[in-house]
Amino acid sequence: DTGVSQDPRHKITKRGQNVTFRCDPISEHNRLYWYRQTLGQGPEFLTYFQNEAQLEKSRLLSDRFSAERPKGSFSTLEIQRTEQGDSAMYLCASSPGRGRRDSNTEAFFGQGTRLTVV
């Protein structure tokens, strides 16, 4: 296993189109996170999966956004009716998660999907 992988690396789409991104976490990691990063800013949390269950969604995740993690393996993030404001880097991260009091487990990030909405 070579780490977290994301596909595609780059996506250019026209406003109003739907896009879907994929994230393959490190295989033994049960925690999976999506973040969004706009130019010059730090990543912002979007949503979290523990195995197949989506346990938290940020207010940043509007109704046009949906994420899934079927069978607790890979995850997809779909954006419907894209807007120019959706242009950003979408980062996926995974971590092993050894319980609720594990503040010390690092998150491993993928290389991100850079979305440009024109």
Place this chain on the structure above:
Amino acid sequence: AQKITQTQPGMFVQEKEAVTLDCTYDTSDQSYGLFWYKQPSSGEMIFLIYQGSYDEQNATEGRYSLNFQKARKSANLVISASQLGDSAMYFCAMRVAGGTSYGKLTFGQGTILTVHP
């Protein structure tokens, strides 16, 4: 809620010199972790170093060390013997334990480090 503040938008350092990147944090949680990540222009986030809130010793990883001052709520990254390849964006981040945080990271706005030859 947690907050990370990085007050240096950009820093410059001469190759082989040391540089300190500032990070202050705010949380009401007693158990938390502080992380530094490096993000080159290619986009991936590379983990550098971790400091736990209960760790008494400052963390070190090779040329990276974390100057942890709990009372001041600061967690500065020190890079010794800077190399040209250290030029990148650097992010400080926090993760709290327990509750409904689910281990998500809160990031600062980042500091762009440029290493001059």
